[in-house]
Structure formats: structure tokens, C-alpha cells
Amino acid sequence: MKPPAFEYVAASSAADAVEALRRYGDEAKILAGGQSLMPMLALRLARPSALVDINRCDDLEGLAESGGVLTVGALARQRDIPADKLYLAPLTTSLESDELATSARFQLPPEGAGWGFAEVARRHGDFALVGCAAVLALDGAGAVSHARLGFFGVGGTPVRSAPGEAALMGREPTPARVVEAAKAAAAVLSPDGDLHASADYRKKVAATLAERVLAAALSRCGRAR
Amino acid sequence: MKRAVRVKVNGTDCEQAVDVRSTLADLLRENLDLTGTHVGCEHGVCGACTVLFDGLPVRACLMLAAQADGHEVTTIEGVAPPGEALHPIQEAFATKHGLQCGYCTPGIIMSTCAFLKEHPAPTEGEIREMLAGHLCRCTGYHFIVEAIAEAARVLAGA
Numbered sequence: 001m002k003p004p005a006f007e008y009v010a011a012s013s014a015a016d017a018v019e020a021l022r023r024y025g026d027e028a029k030i031l032a033g034g035q036s037l038m039p040m041l042a043l044r045l046a047r048p049s050a051l052v053d054i055n056r057c058d059d060l061e062g063l064a065e066s067g068g069v070l071t072v073g074a075l076a077r078q079r080d081i082p083a084d085k086l087y088l089a090p091l092t093t094s095l096e097s098d099e100l101a102t103s104a105r106f107q108l109p110p111e112g113a114g115w116g117f118a119e120v121a122r123r124h125g126d127f128a129l130v131g132c133a134a135v136l137a138l139d140g141a142g143a144v145s146h147a148r149l150g151f152f153g154v155g156g157t158p159v160r161s162a163p164g165e166a167a168l169m170g171r172e173p174t175p176a177r178v179v180e181a182a183k184a185a186a187a188v189l190s191p192d193g194d195l196h197a198s199a200d201y202r203k204k205v206a207a208t209l210a211e212r213v214l215a216a217a218l219s220r221c222g223r224a225r
Numbered sequence: 226m227k228r229a230v231r232v233k234v235n236g237t238d239c240e241q242a243v244d245v246r247s248t249l250a251d252l253l254r255e256n257l258d259l260t261g262t263h264v265g266c267e268h269g270v271c272g273a274c275t276v277l278f279d280g281l282p283v284r285a286c287l288m289l290a291a292q293a294d295g296h297e298v299t300t301i302e303g304v305a306p307p308g309e310a311l312h313p314i315q316e317a318f319a320t321k322h323g324l325q326c327g328y329c330t331p332g333i334i335m336s337t338c339a340f341l342k343e344h345p346a347p348t349e350g351e352i353r354e355m356l357a358g359h360l361c362r363c364t365g366y367h368f369i370v371e372a373i374a375e376a377a378r379v380l381a382g383a
Contacts, residue, residue: 001267007226008245008291031289038248038287039268051245055292124357 003041007050013059014102020052026097028052036091060102073103080105087157110146113137114220116213119153120205122196128153129197132209136173136217144168149181149214154191154206161185164210173218182210232293234259235303243290250274250285252293253300261301261331265360272359275332276300282339301331304338314338314376323372325363333359337373345381349374 009028011017021028029048031037032055040046054060064071079099086093095101109115119131130153137146149164164185171177186207193199226245231238234257241256248267253259253276265273267286274285277299305312314337317323324330333356340347340355347355352373356366 002248002251003246005226005244005246008228008289010291010294031292034287034289034292035269038289039270041246042268042286051289053289053292124354 001042001044003038004044004047006041006048009050009052011052011054011057013057014054014100017052017054017057018098018100020050021098021100024050024052028097030054030100054100065108068108070106070108071103072106073101083158084160089156109135109148110137112222113146114217114222116216116220118209118213118216120209130154130191130202130205130209132206132213134210134213134217136168136214136221138173138218138221142172143170144173145170149185149210151185151189151206151210154189154202159189161188161210163188168214173214175215178214178218179211182207182214185210228291228294230290230294232295233297235299241290245289245291247290248286249276249278249283249288249290249293249298252290253285253298256290259300259302263328263331265328270360271329271332272336273329273332275335275359277335277339280339282336299335299338301334304334312338313379314341314373317376317379318369318372321368321372321375323364323369329359329361333361333369337376341373341377341380345377347373347377 009020011020017030021030027049029037029046029051031051031053037046060073062073081094088094113135114137116134117132119128121128130151132149132151135146135148136144139145147165147168149161151159151161164181167181167184168177186203189203189206191199191202191206193202227242228245229240230243230252231240232252233239234253239257241252243252243256250262250264253262254264262276262285263273264286265271269284269287272284275282276285278288278293279297305315311319314334318330318334336355336358344351349370352370353366356369361369
């Protein structure tokens, strides 16, 4: 299908884009890569009265690292939102209608950290039924000094696993403890079931993937100096 | 709402007034009569409408015509100039029977043009991974993979 009619604004800066958002109230949508918005327009699931194209905003470009923080996008920003306060549900964030996410900032992992990532999808490149990512670092004695474990596809938002991280922090990551941490992480998940996978199945897959990504992260860890 | 768009298509500068909700695929097919760019799903899943945008593959249904202003687009019509011999990739698709109905073929060839620049000697796995962005309901992909491998060999001068 073709998108419904809309007005098109080619913003030249972040301030310009925010000004356009104010002008249209909650009737405007930001057009960046278009990978999600354009299909939604074509399917008429979204019918904004205006699109604000930010592809020509030079001040929103670029990658920068400073003080152990990687900034993707511009340095200019008006309000910082932690990731767990940003995502509310699929395609829904806590941004107000006149707000624009101008950058994403990531704390860099400590030196020697290892990572793991795995997902299960019906087809290559399709949305994951369940996915899991982990970053681990070890101290000089071989105990876990940094642990991050997160899931996706198990709820309306990305889910970071406090129990999974707590089960490893400060301890030696023996194979038994990794299994225990993966189980603890999956136990508290409450995924929805749908046509593609039941809630039970997602939970089981989450435990298996958590075990695999934690093991992969450990195998990539270098010891701290 | 109309908007003037200036875009270089297959090496020729074009200026068109487009409805702002027109996609790049609409601009190519309806304004410029370049109907070699096929439109399948119109929401970024099937890959049939793939063209090169500043040399990189994009789905022409997921980009507004207005966004192409000031950029360069190459379509299947620009792969080998009219009246000249087919491009080695096109030739390989013909000799290896890499197509049946041909609907998905222009998109696959455009992706292949960009892919072989980055992977001049691809493995079968790499070829299949690239093809994951394209749906073909006729061939079962096997001959497409062979055609791309053959094109890589020819382009490398082997």
C-alpha cells in the first residue's frame, strides 16, 4: 500500500527538528532510517500528519568517545534518560511529542571484558523469538568484577537481568555457577506467548541462551592487569 | 504537497516535482519510466525494489523520493548501458539460470553489484547471507548462488 498523505519537513538541525515537532504537536513523526516507520506508513498502521526528516541534521551525526562513554549521535541534549526509563512497550518510549532522541550513550566495558550474543529466530534476519547478550570481566583473582546480562523478545521492552548479574558478581564463574546464573535469570522472566512461541518455550530458550552467552563472554575475557 | 527533487539517476541529472508521500520506487517507475525496479511488498521485506543509493543498496520502497534529493541512484537499467553488452553479473544469471520469472532479479543484481565490491571472492555462506534480504519464490536460490559465484569468478578475471 501507499502511505497516507502527510507534510514533509526536511530539518537542518536538532533544534530545527524539535521546533517542527512543537509545531505539529503529537501529529508529527521523526523520519531517520525509515526501517520501522516506512513499513508502518505503508501498512497505514501510522498516520502522522507530518514527517520530520532528520537525515540532513549534521549535528546529529557522528560517534565520539570520552571518559569511557561512547556517544552515538550528537553531544547536544536537553535531558538524559536511562535506558530502563526510556522503553515503555514495543514502538513506545517515554519521549514526549516535542522531544527528540539526539544521541545514545553507552558506558564502555572495562578492559579485558568479554561479550556474548545469541538469538533464536524463525528465519535469518527476522525478529528474534528470544535473544540474550552478556558482558563479563574478571579481576586478577579470576572472580567476576563486571557483569551485564540482558534479554530481548521476552517482554515489551529489553530486559536487564539483575538476578543473573548478582549470581555471578564477585564470584568465580565455575561452569556450575554459570548454569545457576542462567537459570536464576530466566526464572524471573515473564514472556508473552504468541503464534510463534509459547511463553514456556521462550523461558526455556532464554535459560539456554543465557548459559551460552555467559560461557561465550567468559571465553573472551582477558584477565585484568 | 509537492516537492522538487534533484537526483542523479544512472549518471543523468533529473529534476522532478514529486508528491512528498511518493517513495523512491514511485519516482523511478512513474516519473522516470524506469520500470526495471520492481515493487513487491512495498514495506521493506522482499528486496525486489533494491537500488544503489550513493553506491550502497537500499530498498526503494523504504525511502521517500524527497529524501533522494541531491543524491545518486543506480537502477538495473544503469548496470550495463543500453545497447552495450550485459554486465558480467547479468551474464552469469543468464548462463547459470539464476532466474525464472525474473521479478526478484533486478533487486538481487543490484545487491550483488554492491556485495561483490566488498566480497570479491565470497564463500557460499556469505552469498546466502546476502541473499537473505531477497525473496525468490521460483528458484529455490540454488542457481542464484551459483550465478553470483560465477560472476565473482569472472569479475576477478579467473
